[in-house]
Amino acid sequence: MSIDIKLPDGSIRNYDSPVTGYQIAESIGPRLLKDAICIEINNTFKDLSFSITENNTVRIVTNKDLDALHILRHSSAHILAQAVLNIYPDAQFGVGPSIENGFYYDFLFSNPIKESDLLNIELEMKKISKSSQSFIRSEISKKEAIKLFKNQNLKKELIESAETGEGVGNESVSLYTNNKFVDLCMGPHLPNTGLLKHFKLTKISGAYWRGDEANVQLQRIYGTSWFTKEDLNTYLTQQEEAEKRDHRKLGNELNLFTSSEELGSGNFLWKPKGAVLRDVIESYSKRAHLDNGYSLVNTPHIGKSVLWETSGHLEHYSENMYPPINHEENNETYYLKPMNCPFHILVYKSDLHSYKELPLRYFEFGSVYRYEKTGVLHGLLRLRGFTQDDAHIFCTKDQINDEVKTLLSFSVKLLGSYGLTEIEADLSTKPKKYIGSDSDWDNATSSLKQSLTELGVPYQIADGEGAFYGPKIDLHAKDAIGRRWQLSTIQIDFAQPDNFNIEFVNSDNKKEKPVMIHRALLGSVERFTAVLLEHYAGNLPGWLSPNQVDVLTIGNVEKYTDKIIRDLKGFRVTLDDRNIRLGEKIHNSEKSKTPIQIIVGEKDYENSTMAINIFDQDNNKDIEYKEGIKIVRKLLKEPEFNLNG
């Protein structure tokens, strides 16, 4: 008996049945055998030792393959657990998958371990790696498995709960053994532990058992693992690069914003330079809105409780709302607003509307307050008080299609103006619990889908992730180092028009309910500022930079600098005419990340020239005056916003 094995290049090799991945790799070449990690067969990955008994197509996965990294990291997690159990024999171990860039394993220790213990665990892992232990797969019955893991309650629970996954099948369970360490696992694994060479344990954290807040909290150890030293170093360098871009660090260094223990968590104070940056960001967006069919509205920060009862916020969202503000004398209760929509609806309701007016688009930079759990707060990215570039569009059902399409294109253009040009979308569809008719949902969802397709925005479907009152699109932007940030959200709402009973008069002179579209494009101004800072690593483009030009003098050229500052009126220019060396002035200017330095001395005054240093470019000396001013103005020009361009 023999079997034919077809390889990805189309060639067919004949073997005596059964044949393993090892044997196939070996028959092709010693180099391949050395690099082989596992095999892919019928779209699943199997160990090299897996025995193939029938004709099939087989791919040898090598350490050059992206899929192999996943295997490496999964095996790294096993070795981590093995090391931990060697050092802490009474530790309980839970689950340990591979994740992006690395792996983790969850443990329950009798005494919590500390970050400083990681080094010791890492050394133990290195020992295991050096001894090159083979990973051997076996299957035993559930009953036997429970006996085997009699001292491991977490493992027992995994086996007993009988969910498939983590090596648990219906009747039997799959195990992997290396040396004396046994773990439940579907595999596949590296051929042996010796292939784990370039790794690092990175952090330690808490994690709920099986992801449920009600369960015991385990200690999770994270690590990263790679096939080559270069890859590991590249990753670690990238991490450092990301740290340098941290907006909290930059915000402090560049004097943009600050927090205070006395102020309380989740809110920031904007210092003069930061406030300028905010204002530039907001002004640009506001102009774009006003030029494209939006009306500006303005609404307060608090509203009476009846408003939040009508909107359903008190029923559905109260956990995230600040506690009520009671005015006992007047027997009134107010709430800080967690969203702007009820106020915009009140604006809508204050007039009678004709179908001829629709769509009506109300826009506001609305500050909202949400009582987020302390642990989730994160710089400007997750706050308790923040400002949405919020708008609510009131339109007819027939107008949804056009509105969404315009909106998407508006958002992509707007984000692009700030320099975020790589946009991807998530389309969230009908959840289990929802209101409104199925046909409304279907129509709205297909409108969203159609707009994404027509505008060529790549998207994924987030099945069942929509809000209970309507489907939505979230836009994500990729930054300069490839991170994905959620920014815009476009949400169709069938509920609020009902809750507030808002209407318009249609062409038959009948009252009809409009549909509402909620949308925030930058998301929150605070969060957006943080994303821009991280995207540009603090080196903001000229038009956004809080300070645009530093004029640095050599000697006394007051008349000349007066003229320069006059000719750059309207731009944000700072003069440094102190009696210190030029090198120091340049150093200070660079440190503050000012994009342009104009340097002038007496020679320049006499010749009517200037030197211009531009961020990230070669320096230019002896530029003729008018030419220099022209260059600077051009560099600082804000991008044009043209929706149809």
Add this chain to the structure above:
RNA sequence: GCCGGAGUAGCUCAGUGGCAGAGCAGCCGCCUUGUAAGCGGCAGGUCAGGGGUUCAAAUCCCCUCUCCGGCUCCA
């Protein structure tokens, strides 16, 4: 909210039970300065806040606040 780590001058940080420190920034002088930090001096502290242990606490213990890394959450 939960687990773990941390909080020392405006900023970055050193200081593990025995006198509160450095660099930068600030202020005052000197240097007249042409492409990434001239020189000298002065000033700056509730060691996050409160309680405890100790002859003695920035340091050890407890509580609170704030921050950091995660988990959970983000209708």
